[in-house]
Amino acid sequence: MELIDLGSIIHWLGLFGITVFAVSGALEAARKEMDILGFMLIGTVTGLGGGTLRDLLLGAVPVYWVQQPLTVTLCLVAAVLTYFLAPLLASRYRALIWMDAIGLATFSITGTSIALSLGSPPLIAVCMGVMSATFGGIIRDVLCSESLVLTSRELYVTTAAAGASSYLVLQLAGVGEIIATLGAFAIGFGLRAAAIVFGLKLPRYKRPVT
C-alpha cells in the first residue's frame, strides 16, 4: 500500500489540479472573447492563484512556482491549447464547470496536505485547503467580471470544506495517504458533481419580510 511515494501523489495531484484550473480559466477567457495573451494570463492566474495564496499566508516564500517554473509552463501550454481546441467543444460553459469541480476537489486536498506538512494546526490546515480550492476561481471571476462562483453556484464552498475536512479526518484516522486522498476526492468531487447534476443547494438565508 505504502510502496508509492507519498509526497509524489500529492505532487502529481497538485500538477493535475493546476492544469485543470488553468483550462477553466482559459475557458472563461474564451467566454469573454479575449485574445491569446488574455487566455495565458487568466489561465495562469487561475491555475496558480490558490496555491500562491496558501504559500503567502503560511510564509512559504518565494511561492512554489518561482522554484518550479514547470508549473507556469503547464498553465501557459494548457491556455494556448484551450485557445485552439475550445471551438471543438459543444459547450464551453459546461466544460468550465466540470474542470472547476475537479480542480476544487483536488486543491481542497493538496492545500490541506501541504499546510499540515508545514506544521499548521488542523483548523488552519482545513482553512488553507478551502482557500486554495476557492481562491483560483474567485480571482478568475473577479478578473473576468463574472458573478462570483462563491455566491451563485451549488455547494461550492461546501465542497471545498468537505474535501478538506474529510482528508484531515481520514489522515487522523490513520488510513494512509493514498486512501485518505482517494476518499476525500470521492467525497468532495462526488458532492459537487451531485450538486451540479441535481441542482443541490444549502438553504439560503431568507430576509424576513419587514
Add this chain to the structure above:
Amino acid sequence: MELIDLGSIIHWLGLFGITVFAVSGALEAARKEMDILGFMLIGTVTGLGGGTLRDLLLGAVPVYWVQQPLTVTLCLVAAVLTYFLAPLLASRYRALIWMDAIGLATFSITGTSIALSLGSPPLIAVCMGVMSATFGGIIRDVLCSESLVLTSRELYVTTAAAGASSYLVLQLAGVGEIIATLGAFAIGFGLRAAAIVFGLKLPRYKRPVT
C-alpha cells in the same frame, strides 16, 4: 494607569475588532441571501483580511491567525450566530454600517500599533493602520459585488486616517498606551459616527464642464 498589561489592551481590542468585522461580513452575506457556508467564508475573510494584509506586507509570516486559530473560530462562531440571529434585527443594513464603523476605528489603531511594534517608520505605520482598517471591508464588498465602501460612504478613508494618525501622535506625545488608544478610538469612531448621522462628506472632485 499603567497597571494594565499594555500588549493585552491591543490584543483584546484586536479580538473585538475581528469579531465586529466578522459580523459585518455575515450581515452582508445576509443581504445577499447566501447559505451558511457563505456566511462563514465572508465573515472570516472580512474579520481577518485587514490584519492578514498588514502581516503579509510587513513580512510577519505565517500570518497571525495561523498561530492563533482562536481568531478563526471567533469569526466562524460570529458568522453562524449572525445567520440565526440576523432575522431579529430591524435593519441589517444599519447594523452592518455601525459594526463596520466600530471595526474601522478599532483596526486603524491596532494596525498602527502592531506596525510600530514591528519597527515600521511612522508614515508606514499609519499606512498599515489605514489598510488594516479598510481592507477587510474592501474585500467583503468585492466578494459580494457590492459598490465599494471606499467610493460611496461618508468619510470612510478619512476615519481610518484620523484614527491611525491620532494614535501615532498621542503615542509620540507620551500620554501612555491606554489614553492613546481611547483617545484615538474616540476621534476615529466619533468622526465616522458624525459622518453617518449627519451625512458629512469631504467635497468630491467635480469634473469641470468642458
Add this chain to the structure above:
Amino acid sequence: MELIDLGSIIHWLGLFGITVFAVSGALEAARKEMDILGFMLIGTVTGLGGGTLRDLLLGAVPVYWVQQPLTVTLCLVAAVLTYFLAPLLASRYRALIWMDAIGLATFSITGTSIALSLGSPPLIAVCMGVMSATFGGIIRDVLCSESLVLTSRELYVTTAAAGASSYLVLQLAGVGEIIATLGAFAIGFGLRAAAIVFGLKLPRYKRPVT
C-alpha cells in the same frame, strides 16, 4: 557606457514608474469624482501595487516601500497635485491612458530586472515583469469598479510581455544595462503607443456559432 551606476538607473526608472502610475490612479479617482483621500488611496495603491505583489511572491519582505517611505510620499504628493491640477487637463481619460502606458512599459522592465537580481529563473522573471506592470492597473480598476484594462484595452498584456521579454533577451545578449533598458522601453512603449493610436489588437477568440 558603463559609467552610470546601473542599479541607479533601474532605481530612478522605478521611482518614475511609481509616480506615473500614481497619477493614473488619481486620474481614475477624478473620473469617479472621489474626495481627496480617495485620490490618495487609489493613487498610492496603483503606484505601489505592482511592486508589492512582486515582492510578496518573491518573499522580499517587508515589501520595498516599508523600507523606503519616500515612495509612499511620492504617491501621496502626486495624488494631491493631480487633485488640484486635473481640472486643467483637456481630457483626463486620455492623460490616464498615456500615463498608464508609460507605467506599463517601465514596470515591465524594472519588475523583470529586480526578479533577475533576486535570482529568479528567466521565465519567472518575465512573469514578475508582466505582473508588476499589470497588477497596479488591475487593482486600480477593481477598486474603481472600472471594466478591467486587461480585457478591454489594446495590446495591454502583450505590451507588458514584450517589454519584459525584450529586456531579458537584451540582457542575455550582453548589450549592457542601459541599452537593454532603453531598448526594452522603446519596444514596450512603442508597441502600446501604436496600439493606442492605431487601435491595434490581437485577434480575439471568436465563439463558434453553435
